[in-house]
Amino acid sequence: MNSILKTKLSFMMFLEFFIWGAWFVTLGTYLSTLNATGLQTASVFSTQSWGAIIAPFIIGMIADRYFNAERILGVLHLVGAFLMYQLYQSDSIDSFYPYVLGYMILFMPTLSLVNSVSFRQMKNPEKEFSLIRIFGTIGWIVAGLSISYVFKWDSEAAIGQGMLRNTFLVASIASLVLGVFSFALPKTPPVTVNTNEKKTISQMLGLDAISLLKDRNFLVFVVSSVLICIPLAFYYQYANQFLTEVGMENSTGKMTIGQISEALCLLLLPVFFTRFGFKNTILLGMFCWALRYLLFAFGDAGEMTFMLLFGIALHGICYDFFFVSGQIYTDSKAGVQNKSAAQGLITLATYGVGQLIGFWVAGYVSDMYADIKGESIAQFWNQLWIVPAIIAGVVMLLFMIFFKNEKVSNVE
Structure with a gap:
């Protein structure tokens, strides 16, 4: 794998997990500022599980059959940037929930898509993938360190001033960047070009x-x-x-x-x-x-x-x-x-x-x-x-x- 391709895939992984780490880690703390009850908080976090359950259908019915993986990745993150901005603007748990549900349904499939884009470019995934995937972990770490030590949004004073909501704005911007950048990733067409080869629900x-x-x-x-x-x-x-x-x-x-x-x-x-x-x-x-x-x-x-x-x-x-x-x-x-x-x-x-x-x-x-x-x-x-x-x-x-x-x- 040449250095330009390595850099592109590493940057993709960095942004993918930077986006997730930028808002998900502090989500419980943020929901407490919206006076969410325990069960309301549970309903918000459960959107991750619903996204995980629905993700195979998006991958199996669309990504694996009709469109290039990098294009779907780009579209999902562009729409995700809009939804994340709506979360930034939400000021109540009632307005927050529909947007986070929509966002997680779109985001969870991207976890598989970034892997698909990476694996398809590798001749020896066993040796090469870990060197690419580690940048995802670095992205998550950078997001957490930035929130605490650069912006200081998780301090007691900042939380009281409502600054923690800025995590959604940062995630929105990063999602927009990854959405645009995805179209510059290597072309990753469907493996199955025959659209008559339909996957069953049990396979998905x-x-x-x-x-x-x-x-x-x-x-x-x-x-x-x-x-x-x-x-x-x-x-x-x-x-x-x-x-x-x-x-x-x-x-x-x-x-x-x-x-x-x-x-x-x-x-x-x-x-x-x-x-x-x-x-x-x-x-x-x-x-x-x-x-x-x-x-x-x-x-x-x-x-x-x-x-x-x-x-x-x-x-x-x-x-x-x-x-x-x-x-x-x-x-x-x-x-x-x-x-x-x-x-x-x-x-x-x-x-x-x-x-x-x-x-x-x-x-x-x-x-x-x-x-x-x-x-x-x-x-x-x-x-x-x-x-x-x-x-x-x-x-x-x-x-x-x-x-x-x-x-x-x-x-x-």
Whole structure:
């Protein structure tokens, strides 16, 4: 791959995840300024799950059959720029929700499209893709650092002045740039030029891999994946708001420690996977989910700040050791014909069903403890974080009991 092409793909990845990180991390905090209830907050975050569920239809019915991937990417981001600007102008949860729903339905397919554009230009994706994808992580980190240390929009004073809404304006501008830039990306025509070759709904959603659930271990893994996404949703929905309300300065910037940890743990994963096996790798990921929420429950922004920072830093193990190793395991269990369908099934189960349930559970728990918040913010967050810690612990025990140890042939 020549340097110009590498630069284009890297810039595409940088903007893709800069856009997402520029507004999604602080979304929970922003919704609190709109006086959103727990369930209203859950409905907003659930738009990500609805987008993940609908995305295969957009990719399968349009992108894979009719138009170049880079053109669809450009159009989706141009429309997304308009919707993001409408979010910037919204001043109530009622006006905010329709725009964020529309935006996430359009944005989630772009995550697959940027991968498609990248893979189609590579002769050796196994070696080349990670060097391109790392710029996405850098984009997310730059967004968080900019919010905290450049613009300082997540400070208590700035939030009180309504400055946090500027995150949507930045995301809108970046989306506009990526939308225009996409048309300069390499041409990526549909793989299937015969439009009579129609994908079925089951193929789009990865349901062709449903037969894999006859394997007890794979069934246990899929159920565990859905359940572990419930505590995961608590982190996405409330971590930034929690850190801000307990008084941590530059909370958004400090949350980028999680992305740095994620990048480092990707390097450690193959070693741990090979030495300790799939089951132990997954169990460590689950254990760290429970541990991070206990650290959040009993830490504070004073003498116990190290507990909060350590909880953030655990993100790499929490995410990589469960989700990435799970993708490797899924690939090993699926036959040649079902590899894509199996990955689609896991994506639907986690980002679709699992997180959809998780966001609503998190919203319900928040409303359940709402009265405590009026008396003690610290006590409110302590009670809230105990819930996902318990859920993660229970899922870990169930997986430990019901999943029988096995070797993953393509890794070990």
